[in-house]
Amino acid sequence: MYGKGIKRTGIARIAFLLVFPLLLTGCWNNRDLTEINIVAGLGLDRTEDGKVLLTVQVVEPAAIQSTSSGKGKGGGAQPKPVFIESYEGETVFDAVRGMLSIVDKRLFLSTAQVLILGERLSQDGIEEVLDFFQRNHEIDYSMTVLVAKGVTPKEILEMETDIDSIPAVYIRGSAENTVSRGTVKRILLIDLIKDMGGSGRQPAIGQISKAGEKKVITEGTAVFRDGKLAGWLDLYETRGYLFAIDKVKSAVVNVPADEGKIAMEIIRSKGKVKVAFENGEPSMLTVKVETEANVGGYEGKGALDSPDNLYFLEKTLEEEIKKEISTALEKTQKEYSSDIFGFGAYVHKYHPQYWKNAKKDWNDIFSKLPADIQVDAKIMRTGIVKSPVKKDE
Amino acid sequence: MLERIRKRSRTGNQNSNEDNTHADSCEQIPKTIEAVNVKLSEIFSGCSDFMHREISCGKKRSIRILVAYINGFVDKRVLNQDVIRPILDFFSNKESHADSRIFEQLKECIVINNDIKEADDMRQAVDGIVSGEALLFIDGENKALVIGVKASQGRQVEEPDTETSIRGAREGFVENLLTNTTLIRKRIKNPNLKLEMMQLGKQTKTDICICYIKGIANEKIVREVRERLKKIKTDAILDTGIIEQFISDSRLSLFPTVGNSEKCDKLAGKLLEGRVAIFCDGTPYVITIPYLFIESIQTTDDYYDHAYFATFMRLLRLMALLVSNLLPAMYVALVSFHHTVIPFKLMITLAASRQGIPFSPFTEAILMIIAFELLREAGVRMPRPIGQALSIVGAIVLGEASVAAGIASNLMVIIVAITAICSFVVPPLIRATMLLRFAFLAAANFLGFLGISFVAVAVFTHLCRLRSFGIPYMAPFSPLTASDLKDSFIVVPIWAMVTRPKILRQENAGGAKGSKRLEVKARP
Numbered sequence: 001m002y003g004k005g006i007k008r009t010g011i012a013r014i015a016f017l018l019v020f021p022l023l024l025t026g027c028w029n030n031r032d033l034t035e036i037n038i039v040a041g042l043g044l045d046r047t048e049d050g051k052v053l054l055t056v057q058v059v060e061p062a063a064i065q066s067t068s069s070g071k072g073k074g075g076g077a078q079p080k081p082v083f084i085e086s087y088e089g090e091t092v093f094d095a096v097r098g099m100l101s102i103v104d105k106r107l108f109l110s111t112a113q114v115l116i117l118g119e120r121l122s123q124d125g126i127e128e129v130l131d132f133f134q135r136n137h138e139i140d141y142s143m144t145v146l147v148a149k150g151v152t153p154k155e156i157l158e159m160e161t162d163i164d165s166i167p168a169v170y171i172r173g174s175a176e177n178t179v180s181r182g183t184v185k186r187i188l189l190i191d192l193i194k195d196m197g198g199s200g201r202q203p204a205i206g207q208i209s210k211a212g213e214k215k216v217i218t219e220g221t222a223v224f225r226d227g228k229l230a231g232w233l234d235l236y237e238t239r240g241y242l243f244a245i246d247k248v249k250s251a252v253v254n255v256p257a258d259e260g261k262i263a264m265e266i267i268r269s270k271g272k273v274k275v276a277f278e279n280g281e282p283s284m285l286t287v288k289v290e291t292e293a294n295v296g297g298y299e300g301k302g303a304l305d306s307p308d309n310l311y312f313l314e315k316t317l318e319e320e321i322k323k324e325i326s327t328a329l330e331k332t333q334k335e336y337s338s339d340i341f342g343f344g345a346y347v348h349k350y351h352p353q354y355w356k357n358a359k360k361d362w363n364d365i366f367s368k369l370p371a372d373i374q375v376d377a378k379i380m381r382t383g384i385v386k387s388p389v390k391k392d393e
Numbered sequence: 394m395l396e397r398i399r400k401r402s403r404t405g406n407q408n409s410n411e412d413n414t415h416a417d418s419c420e421q422i423p424k425t426i427e428a429v430n431v432k433l434s435e436i437f438s439g440c441s442d443f444m445h446r447e448i449s450c451g452k453k454r455s456i457r458i459l460v461a462y463i464n465g466f467v468d469k470r471v472l473n474q475d476v477i478r479p480i481l482d483f484f485s486n487k488e489s490h491a492d493s494r495i496f497e498q499l500k501e502c503i504v505i506n507n508d509i510k511e512a513d514d515m516r517q518a519v520d521g522i523v524s525g526e527a528l529l530f531i532d533g534e535n536k537a538l539v540i541g542v543k544a545s546q547g548r549q550v551e552e553p554d555t556e557t558s559i560r561g562a563r564e565g566f567v568e569n570l571l572t573n574t575t576l577i578r579k580r581i582k583n584p585n586l587k588l589e590m591m592q593l594g595k596q597t598k599t600d601i602c603i604c605y606i607k608g609i610a611n612e613k614i615v616r617e618v619r620e621r622l623k624k625i626k627t628d629a630i631l632d633t634g635i636i637e638q639f640i641s642d643s644r645l646s647l648f649p650t651v652g653n654s655e656k657c658d659k660l661a662g663k664l665l666e667g668r669v670a671i672f673c674d675g676t677p678y679v680i681t682i683p684y685l686f687i688e689s690i691q692t693t694d695d696y697y698d699h700a701y702f703a704t705f706m707r708l709l710r711l712m713a714l715l716v717s718n719l720l721p722a723m724y725v726a727l728v729s730f731h732h733t734v735i736p737f738k739l740m741i742t743l744a745a746s747r748q749g750i751p752f753s754p755f756t757e758a759i760l761m762i763i764a765f766e767l768l769r770e771a772g773v774r775m776p777r778p779i780g781q782a783l784s785i786v787g788a789i790v791l792g793e794a795s796v797a798a799g800i801a802s803n804l805m806v807i808i809v810a811i812t813a814i815c816s817f818v819v820p821p822l823i824r825a826t827m828l829l830r831f832a833f834l835a836a837a838n839f840l841g842f843l844g845i846s847f848v849a850v851a852v853f854t855h856l857c858r859l860r861s862f863g864i865p866y867m868a869p870f871s872p873l874t875a876s877d878l879k880d881s882f883i884v885v886p887i888w889a890m891v892t893r894p895k896i897l898r899q900e901n902a903g904g905a906k907g908s909k910r911l912e913v914k915a916r917p
Contacts, residue, residue, distance in 0.1 A: 030839075061742075061743075
């Protein structure tokens with residue numbers, strides 16, 4: 001049929017081509033889905049004697065399936081959708097491995113939705129423990145990182161919630177939700193690692209705390225300085241901080257007006273931080289925010305029927321935002337002395353020579369600089385009605 | 394190994410050649426009909442359907458004619474009316490057969506039938522008889538007349554079961570060669586439509602007809618077809634499927650390099666594109682050559698319907714082809730290797746469906762696919778009325794029971810079902826897909842996506858290397874022929890499809906000398 005020579009070169013060609021797929025990487029060990037424990041949430045804390053306490057929330061797929069399909073097995077005890085296990089280890093990796101002796105299957109960490117860091121651990125410093133999360137190939141870099149305030153990660157993970165059958169999914173969802181309020185710094189593992197490694201910006205991590213027996217609340221921000229927890233920002237300070245670093249997607253800002261309040265819905269916002277230089281030395285921190293807002297609700301007695309009213313409203317809104325930013329900035333400067341705004345990154349980028357020397361003391365330099373905050377707000381729409389409906393008219 | 398297979402088939406053929414003789418058949422036809430009679434009785438001894446009758450006519454019954462035929466094969470009414478009666482009438486008043494022109498008279502002005510040939514030796518005469526023609530031997534002549542009075546039998550022209558379409562002709566080919574060629578001739582009324590007859594099969598002497606349109610078909614391909622057909626040395630041609638295996642370029646490939654069809658309009662279309670068809674008496678399946686990969690996802694409906702829908706359907710079929718090959722393998726690779734790429738929610742669903750299944754995903758997949766293939770094969774082989782019952786049992790066993798018993802997961806049932814549905818979308822490749830699926834599965838279980846890509850590369854390399862009568866199998870993609878892309882994964886409207894496929898006319902088609910790959914070694 002074919003000449004022999006042709007056949008040989010043909011095979012050689014195929015063999016040559018077959019080499020290329022080898023360049024594609026893959027995992028070589030065949031492991032069935034039923035042979036792994038699907039981890040939904042991770043908690044890390046430090047014990048009093050300095051060990052690492054790892055808590056995992058593991059999903060029981062069969063239980064989830066039966067609850068969601070509504071086929072509860074007739075009255076008997078509902079199997080729990082998740083189980084929680086903790087293990088103390090010298091290091092994180094030690095704890096992960098040590099866990100194997102209490103659970104039946106290998107832990108699969110890729111599916112972890114949230115990583116919750118304990119307060120004590122944060123105060124001791126998170127850089128060391130996070131190394132494992134950078135090194136391990138099975139870690140999903142897009143998991144949400146949160147710091148627990150006033151509660152241990154274990155307590156949060158153990159919480160049974162009615163909102164979602166998997167608490168970790170509920171926590172992640174709530175953090176995502178809060179982003180649209182602009183009151184939590186939602187940070188993914190990958191961003192956190194970047195912030196810690198990159199120079200010029202101190203990491204700030206979203207805060208989680210207990211809001212009830214079965215509820216958590218994700219509001220506020222944990223401020224870190226050199227990898228150690230420095231303090232907290234409340235929700236309004238957090239929003240000011242987010243306005244400045246251009247992380248506000250949407251928010252509701254209440255503006256006092258005429259014996260009432262107007263709820264302004266921020267629909268677009270742009271923030272920029274800069275450092276002004278004079279004679280080769282930084283002289284002023286500048287924050288510039290441009291924002292667009294709609295009137296979401298007018299709970300007061302005034303009217304919104306003239307351009308002057310709107311102009312006045314814009315000014316008030318600007319003041320309100322400015323106030324939030326300045327409290328946040330002041331707090332980080334004076335109390336925590338931690339540049340979470342990334343002024344340092346700006347200096348690094350535009351004044352690299354100066355940065356080289358000032359890098360080490362930047363947090364101190366930052367704390368002493370005066371700040372100029374400019375906010376430009378525009379009102380785009382006022383809704384379907386111009387003024388609130390009045391009874392007496 | 395190839396060599397050994399070939400050798401074995403060679404010796405097998407030789408064995409069967411030896412008993413394939415009517416040794417004395419090449420000799421002259423004897424002059425007296427007594428001698429002819431003796432000879433025929435000897436040849437046809439034991440053939441109860443062989444009939445012969447002696448007619449004596451003329452005034453003194455001096456003109457003697459022997460009529461020989463196979464009972465049931467010839468139309469006796471036509472034989473009596475067009476042949477025997479005119480002979481009796483004509484000679485009723487003649488004196489004797491001293492007139493030597495009696496043979497010519499018979500041929501030219503007595504026998505009414507149009508289809509008359511002369512047989513010069515015994516072999517031709519016997520061939521005529523076994524092909525359903527009536528033989529006239531005249532006393533004193535060493536020639537015989539072969540008169541075509543074959544009875545037309547067989548089923549009516551019906552809609553083919555294997556290829557159905559929404560629009561287009563409902564006529565399908567039948568077992569009768571002449572009916573089939575007529576069906577094509579009816580569609581292409583053009584003297585350039587050539588029908589070359591030949592006989593193949595030492596024992597069966599099956600009529601084969603090469604059909605092409607002169608001026609459109611590539612002469613080289615036609616010549617190559619002729620050559621390859623001539624080289625077929627076998628006892629029996631019972632179906633075009635046998636011819637197909639003999640003339641394929643790559644006889645060990647999983648993929649078909651020779652197409653077949655039962656539909657008249659489809660075949661007419663193929664001929665008009667420049668393809669060559671081979672009809673075979675006794676089967677409704679007609680071969681088309683060359684056959685390219687893209688043809689497996691083409692249907693006649695594509696050309697009768699709007700181009701948008703046709704294009705969509707082509708893409709859908711392509712997707713179905715990929716899915717039916719890869720889906721089980723992908724699933725196995727996902728759940729046994731690549732957990733990291735599964736989204737969290739899907740992972741829970743997957744894990745939940747796998748919970749409590751005692752088999753590995755691979756074993757589970759193999760079991761379910763084999764169960765499905767068994768069911769399919771049983772459905773084909775079973776008498777039709779039982780088939781219905783079978784499908785019900787199959788659906789219940791495969792679907793509900795196996796899941797309820799915890800042998801297979803719900804998801805696997807869905808996957809096998811989708812795979813099965815998809816495999817039926819592209820009928821020409823069902824068999825290739827069936828085997829490739831296992832290859833992909835095994836590779837997926839061994840190396841995950843890496844393994845799948847290994848097999849995929851091997852398959853694609855093979856496909857690109859394959860030729861059908863010198864035409865690259867993956868044309869018009871490899872080599873890329875821009876103008877032929879109009880009828881590939883996309884279909885342009887028929888009014889924009891102004892040129893015939895270029896690839897079929899290319900120079901190195903057929904058995905060009907430069908291309909060694911095309912050489913078909915002669916088989917004994």
